[in-house]
Amino acid sequence: MSIVRDTEQAEKGFKTDEMVINMGPQHPSTHGVLRLVLNLDGEIVRKCEPVIGYLHRGMEWLGQNRTYVQYQALVDRVDYLAGMSDSHAYIMAVEKIAGITVPLRAEYIRALCSELNRIISHLLWLGIFMLDLGAMFGFPFYTFRDRETILGFLEEVSGQRMMFNYIRIGGVFKDLPKGWTRKVKKWITTEFPKYVDEYESLATRNPIFLVRTQGVGYLSPELAIDRGVTGPSLRASGINIDLRKYKPYSVYDKLDFEVPVSTVSDTNARYKCRIQEMRESAKLITQIIDKLPGGDTEDLEKNKAQLTSGTNPVYKAEDLMTIAKGKNVPMGFKCGPGEAYTAVESPRGQLGVHLIADGTSVPYRIKWRSPSFNNVSVLPDLIKGHPVADVVAIFSSLDVILPDVDR
């Protein structure tokens, strides 16, 4: 048997054996527990097979065994870095089926918190990405410093640092704290842009960083669409699809912002898109705070009567509430029958919920469309032909979070 194989190889010319290397699941740069089975030809990756499921918690099974209200608290765990987006997608699906109209103020607060959440997620990604590339001088400390500030803001709002459970059926948990919007606006306009400049001064034109990222991990737009890649990874491939503009939800159609797009399609482009997205999110946050119906909670308390009374009031009384009237939902909240697919633009891409309700207080079926699941499925094509050292760089540039993949 071996003789036959040897002669076959001799006919084709000299060929070294490929080595199969197991990377993970407990690998520090796999952002959770991802296992990659790599076929190596020397240093070059010839084949890669991702093995997922190590963080599978059965989110869909749990969903169809809990009531709508109980499940609210769980959905933040689907993608723990973007809890607001998770809640937003799920709650939107429930509201679509139940036919609940959300007060304007609550919608603005949702968008505001989601944008803060986007910055948090990108900051964590940036720190870890640099660490994965070998920037061992403590880059994450810079990004974590600012991430901690925003986590503090969101803690004041929701009472939690990461698992917010803030967006509820019909609106939000409660109104913003007094003076909060002023504080956030001051920080986001004066200090945050300086910090982003600081990160860029450390990375963007750094020669080592450029060598590690430029021309590495080319993702063609055709493949990206075919595989369902979304988010900054798709936009770095030249396709301008951002659900906030593409299929506007919440109040994003009333806001003016730009979607960063690059046509370079490599790791560096994905980095630049995310940096630019943080700046755009900061602009969005100031804009939302300026447009927030009723303004800061402190002002709202003083001016509420003035804003809603008179012959031609600025706002209806319902607009200034934080939860839809009469929709302070009890535990046995019932919904349906009906079916809805709602998607939001999470920091990682299109995060969707396909909810099928049968009219009871428990969802009949809930299906998550998580962006990381599709983004990680494209990894084998990206790393083919690259050296082992680039595997981590490319994987990290896709911004995959494993709890989001496994659900």
Next chain:
Amino acid sequence: MSTEQLSLEAQEKKEEEKILLPGEFSVFLKDKGVNSIPLGNDASGIETLEIETKDLVNSCQLLKSNTETFIDSLVLITTLDLKKGYQSIYTLSSTKTRKFLRIKITVPKDNPIVPTVTHIWSAANWYEREAYDMMGIIYAGHPNLKRILNPENWEGYPLRKDYIPPADSLNGPHPLTETEFAEKTLSKES
């Protein structure tokens, strides 16, 4: 209260009437010779239609290749356990026209085989593996149909409504006694 209920019923009836109208994609498929049952728009405004299993691959190819519909991305495959059988639900979208479409396929419970669409959208590869893993629907022609989220030696398909989860060692005893559990699992196998 009663008047509210009445109005709700009236609304539902109106919605049922709407459902009978075939949507844009349903008309398109009919022109190409594929029959479909229009199910109207769902709560999020997505056109839903049900087609027969044998027409799936053909109609997907038609929808993708036609320049008007240009359904170039598969957003999601959802599986559903209904009394009449298992459903494989495809949520599709077009990056050009920004339209969404949902196609439903129902297969019998004793023989849940659906043709694969992996060769049309490669995103289907992992979605179909997940659907197989969770609901036990077999996608004929799939290049690598094996479990994706659960361990390879996992027994049963967790999202089926008759699934009995294994005893939870952390949260106390199993709701069924040992004999009951054995009986149920045996009857399921036979």
